[in-house]
């Protein structure tokens with residue numbers, strides 16, 4: 001591969017000395033679960049997200065699932081979710097025993113369409129779970145207004161949006177509670193699994209703390225049927241090092257995105273991301289659209305450019321959700337996205353000739369594809 005889709009070695013090598021020191025510190029401390037490092041990371045990440053509370057948990061799916069559980073949402077309840085998302089968003093609702101009710105995205109931003117939410121609300125609806133897909137926030141003001149009108153909670157899936165802003169405010173504090181993932185490839189990635197909940201709601205924060213630790217506040221006293229879902233000391237220590245670079249690395253992603261936007265503008269049949277004036281995305285992914293996506297991906301692969309598809313099958317068409325009786329044709333925008341989206345290489349460690357190489361190859365492939373399209 002000339003330009004791999006994702007490079008997880010360079011982030012480690014750039015911070016090797018600091019990460020190795022953090023590792024040593026934890027190894028030698030003799031304390032590995034719920035200690036000083038998790039406490040410190042929680043305050044630092046809450047400050048970063050401009051929220052009052054942060055609770056470290058096992059992963060992003062658990063962060064979202066614990067929020068749903070902590071709000072008492074369960075069997076018989078409905079939660080509005082985007083039809084266009086990674087399946088974890090839906091699983092968080094399903095694991096709590098509630099039903100995900102999908103709503104289509106705005107085609108130009110890929111995020112949930114606020115104007116379609118109200119018609120999906122029923123007397124069973126308890127929350128709206130929004131996703132800030134690819135690192136750009138959903139349009140939160142109309143969503144929060146609807147939630148207030150109908151007495152619903154607003155939960156943010158921030159797994160792709162560490163540091164993103166909406167009208168100047170940070171993702172993670174834009175609703176009632178937010179779930180983050182620190183899966184290694186995310187903008188803030190651990191060197192293993194990790195996740196966190198952020199919120200300004202003290203009662204919710206307390207319930208999440210209890211739920212993540214066997215439902216107990218005092219060791220061996222179990223108040224509720226809890227889980228074992230804790231961010232561990234080692235990952236917290238490593239995340240503290242990486243958090244200190246998050247803004248700088250997000251800026252580098254912005255530079256890559258700006259270069260793609262400039263140089264790929266006007267390419268025939270290629271749709272670039274659209275950034276509304278209220279959005280300040282962090283470019284977890286740089287996603288383009290093309291009617292002949294599979295051919296474009298194949299051409300790029302042959303030219304040594306790594307790409308991925310986020311996501312090839314929408315949750316409603318996954319065998320895992322077969323019992324929900326949702327079929328092909330039910331969510332046409334999401335189904336079209338699944339056929340047309342393609343993620344180009346993106347990350348803070350792309351440099352030198354990487355981006356010009358990708359851009360050159362995309363242009364050649366698009367020109368070829370335009371000719372194919374004209375001959376049809």
Ligand SMILES: *Cc1c(COP(=O)(O)O)cnc(C)c1O
Pocket residue numbers: 059060061062085086088089131157159160180181182183193194195
């Ligand atoms: C990564 C991701 C998750 C899940 O995070 P994990 O830490 O892998 O459990 C949830 N939602 C979205 C949108 C994601 O991208």
